[in-house]
Amino acid sequence: MPKRKTVMIVDDHPLFREGVKSLLGRHSSHEVVAEATTGEEALAKVAELKPDIVIMDISLPDSNGLDVTCAIRRTLPRTRVVILSVHLRVDFITRAFQSGASGYITKESASERLLECLESVSKGDLYMDPILHTAIVQNVMKSSAQKSVTHPCYSSLTPRELEVLRFLAEGLSAKEVAGKLYVSPKTVENHRSKIMKKLDLHTAVELVRYAAKFGMIDVSLWKK
């Protein structure tokens, strides 16, 4: 018979901890060896008892369960952490796995999914609550479409260059921009050529079109 896996529950809701204990108590594969209600207590007990699996809530009275997960994974890389949370947002799930968690289930699915999850992560697999699948897949699809919206070239502009870009797009001459920013027209010209280079633009019209496309200046896209 394989050795029972030791489990620690980190959650500040006693009723829920009771539920989890009672759920696991029905099976001989797992044994709850400790409970903690705060992040600090969790770290202390983990260090002492080195459980195989930690079941972790995200909202803890003193800290964020994801930060605690990070800390546990740093000190005890062999301990698996399963997040058991009320949260259902994709970014929580993403951050949970980024923090080193091996599983994520929502609390309302716990009675159906927890054992399955613990078995998966014990084998070294990652586990995700099936009710999250749709949201995750949607997000993956979207983020591939979104990639086009992050513009590394725009991000490479300095705040000063951004200012100059807007003024130029609004139709100000280099001299006028210089007057507004209290710099020499030559400096503005320098900014301008850097902007054009960074954004891969070649004419003044392209620059205006670029600014209009992203709403920097007032050209209504409807009135074409």
Add this chain to the structure above:
Amino acid sequence: MPGHPSCEIAGLQPGDHLCWIYRNDIEFRSFLASFLRQGLAQKERVLCILNGQTTSEFVKPLEDDGAVLNTALHCGQLIIFEAIETCLWDRCFDPERMIAYLRSEEERSLRDGYGGLRIVGDMSWALRDIHGAECLSEYEARLNEFVPNCKCLGLCQYDQRRFKADMLLDALSIHPMVAIGAELFRNPYYIPLRNLRGDDFFQARFECQIGNLIRQKRTEEALKQDEERIHMLSRQLLQAQETERRRISRELHDTIAQDLCGLKINLDTLLLDSPGQTPEERERVAKMSRAVHRSIVSVRDLAYDLHPPELENTDLVETIRRHCDDIVGRTAMGIDLLAIGIEDVRLNLDTRLALYRLVQEGLINITKHADATHVLIHLCFSAPDIILRIQDNGRGFDVRERFGAAVAERKMGLHVMRERVAMLNGEIRVESQPSLGTSILVRIPCMEGEDA
């Protein structure tokens, strides 16, 4: 704000003495009709003193009220007569005699059971060849003593087309109240001294005008203070609302949803722990568990609606994008979100929240009123500002009229947006034309920094 004439006239009471300057027949009709109607309805006797008109000529333009006026004429509630043919029969005007006459009329009205006497006097007799016409001002001044102390309401009628400006100026300085066209005013040019002549009069007039200057300045100052107070209050309200939403959202999520989850897992394990249960009992517990599950889902949705938790730690654009997706899912409207540069700045929570709420409120307005098929949202970091544009291709509206009517109709969406932007020292511009869609431009100084 110009109200409907009848509303303002309803505020007139016995004891009021006003001069009524009108510029055309429309003003004449609309004000006089209301004035007469109100008097008759309030069971006052109404006395009209005409100049050079017959009763039927006088009543004719008021024919909308013809039936009412005729009935009143018959029963003696309404009395109409021509001045020259009666009290000025000798072509002599004597203020003393006129006042005495009005007093007797007032007493008679009260004796006849009326609540008071409402007098309409066409003052243009003073332009005719009447001995004593020069005493007009003196007469008006005496009315100021007589009217406030009895059950009389005096309306002195001045046709601006007939009187010269100096006489109108005199009239303005003598009457405590003035009606111009169909609008009533407390008369700031009123000089409460009577029978002044020459230098004394000019002195009083001068002092009155100086007083007006000061009063006007004070009024403007008070108005400005009030406006500032309103701004401050609405900002505090917005902030309080945000804090409350956040608190309720947290409470829902961290307490109620958590407790419900605890309840659910215990219900579920209860089934496992007691093997002796009948199938009916098991089914009942399972039903309870499902009900709790549904509650968890709705409580969580509600909490996320009140305050999107992503705003606290992840980026603004993603939160807005998710909100847009929600709306696209619920409506037939397409939304394009074009964001650039936002991920390069660390906006503080207030700014993130405000921008999120602005998009939310903008989209609420659009879904409620615009009938648009497409919305384009720009969110852009353009140093030193964040620029937000929300454009729709809906039916548009008249911006000035909308802002004006909003308060009365309690549709405060745009005002709230304006207040939010002002809170962050930003600028908002709403451009719209009927049938050409609406475009909202917001410019907020980019405030980076840690959240408070």
